[in-house]
Amino acid sequence: MFDYLKQWYNRKFSDPDAVTLFLLLLTTFALIILFSDILAPILVALVLAYLLEWPVQRLERTGIPRLSAVGIVFLSFVALNVVLLLFLVPVIWQQSVALVGELPQMFAQVKVLLNRLPEMFPEYISQANINTFIETTTSRALLFGETLLSQSLGRIVGIMALLIYLIIVPLLVFFMLKDKHQLLRHVSRILPSNRRLIAQVSDEMNMQIMNYIRGKAVEVVVVGVFTYLCFAFFELRYAALLAVLVGFSVLIPYIGAAVVTLPVFLVALFQFGWTGMFAWVMVVYLIIQALDGNLLVPLLFSEVVNLNPVYIIAAVLVFGGLWGFWGVFFAIPLASLVKAVITALSTKPEPTELLEDKN
Template sequence: MLDYLKQWYNRKFSDPNAVTLFLLLVFGVSLIVFFGNLLAPILIAVALAYLLDWPVTRLMHLGLSRLLASIVTFTLFVALALILVVTLVPVIWQQSTTLVTELPEMLTNVQIWLHKLPELFPNIIDQAQINELMQSLRRRAVAMGEQLLTLSLSSIANVMAIMVYLIVVPLLVFFMLKDRDELMSHLNRVLPSNRQLISQVGQEMNLQIMNYIRGKAIEVVVVAVVSFITFFAFDLRYAALLSIMVGFSVLIPYIGAAVVTIPVLLVAFFQFGPTSTFAWIAVAYFIIQALDGNLLVPILFSEAVSLNPVYIIAAVVVFGGIWGFWGVFFAIPLASLVKAVLTAWSSGVEQQTNAG
């Protein structure tokens, strides 16, 4: 056993480039795991800079300097963000508070409807099961209310931290856009000389991450807008809130769509009951999900690395548990990074073996 491990070690780590890549990965993962909260503004700024680098590059192709292209792109981004905050946030907040206040009435309607089930299906459901289910629903509703209250109090306590984010992150984004070449030059000087595999992985992942962030941003907007138009056409209550939830659900592959389906169908059922309108809303919603998965995603991510759904779901669980929201958001690029590292590592070892 020891001889086998020794042979494996000599085969995988005899190349200095492989050792450098391994040490860089260990350092990067350790830095994020132990100092992720402190580095959060920088990580957010990096993600936004990747998103905005595409229009900056296009403006430079039109003849603008990087400084002017960065100023134009950054100004438009800030203006769009302010418009969304001023117009969208109040609506979402109002619909959220209305939904919370109407939850008791919804539970009452559910209770009335559930108490009719023993009459409709006497051989399958009895009254004791209904009472137990209602007690469970009440406990969950109370727990949800306590969590919302705790979240509100903690949000109030962190107002200063949010204000710092609103100032620091935009500044970081602007200077990352303006000084990208200089920053990349500094990074290259810090990296060790034996970085052939690092360069190979970096070139592949740079394109992957940029396409992924840009594609996800477009996907969120398209899905949210189409969902809002659909819900508004059916006069569904909380249309803005539900459409935002549906839009952001695409950030979590497979799992997000399954989770957000529950509130959409519940709100539709509470409003319309077991009617044809409810059925049409459900059909329209599932059509949106199907078009997103089978049409929009292939178009936006045609250049992405093909990964098995098992690997994607595992990446969401693992990286989400380690880094929270950003781990979930970058689950696919991180899984692609793992694949690229293993491919580069294996190819580097094979090249060294063939050369030897």
């Protein structure tokens, strides 16, 4: 066994490029894990810079100088965020407060409806099962509320940090876009000379990450807006809040859609009861989820490497456990990175590449 591991190590890591790639990945992951709180503004700025780089490149292709293109895109981005803060955020906040205030009534109505199930289906559901389910759900809801309250009280300092981010992150985004080529040259000087595999992996991942961030932004907007229009058509209460939740749920593959279904179900059931209107709302919601998964996602992420759902869910669990929201958000690119690294280590360099490295 030891001889086999030794042969595998000599075969995979005898190449200096492989050692360089491994050390770079190990250092990067260690820095993010150990200093994630400190590096958070830089990571957020990188994500936004990737998102805004696409319109900047489109403006450059029309003949506009890069500095002017960066100024136009950046000012448009800031203006859009100001509009959202002034108009959308207050509506979401008001609906959130109203929804939290009505949650006890919603749970009481759901309890009444659940107690009717043994009368409707006596052969399949008993009152004892309903009582056990209600007690378990109530205890977990209370525990969740206590945890949420304690975290909210303990994160007052986080609000101040958020205000600081509103100043630091836009500045970082602007200078990352403005001095992109200069920053890339600085990074290139830091990297060692044996970087054939680093270049191979970075070239493959650069386009994937850019397409992924841009595609996710478009997916959130399209799903959120379309959901709001459908919910508003049915005059569903808290339509804006639910639409925002459904829109952001696409950031978490598979799991997000399952989690956000519960508030949509509760609000629709509380407003319409077991009626045809409730059924229509849920059918339309399921159609939106189906169109997102089977039509919108293939269109937006056609250039991203297709991964098996098992790998995607495993990536969400692993990277989400390591880095929280950002680990979940980048689960697919990180899984693609692992795949790209394995592919790069498995491919043997061409003779011409070896000669170039020696020269």
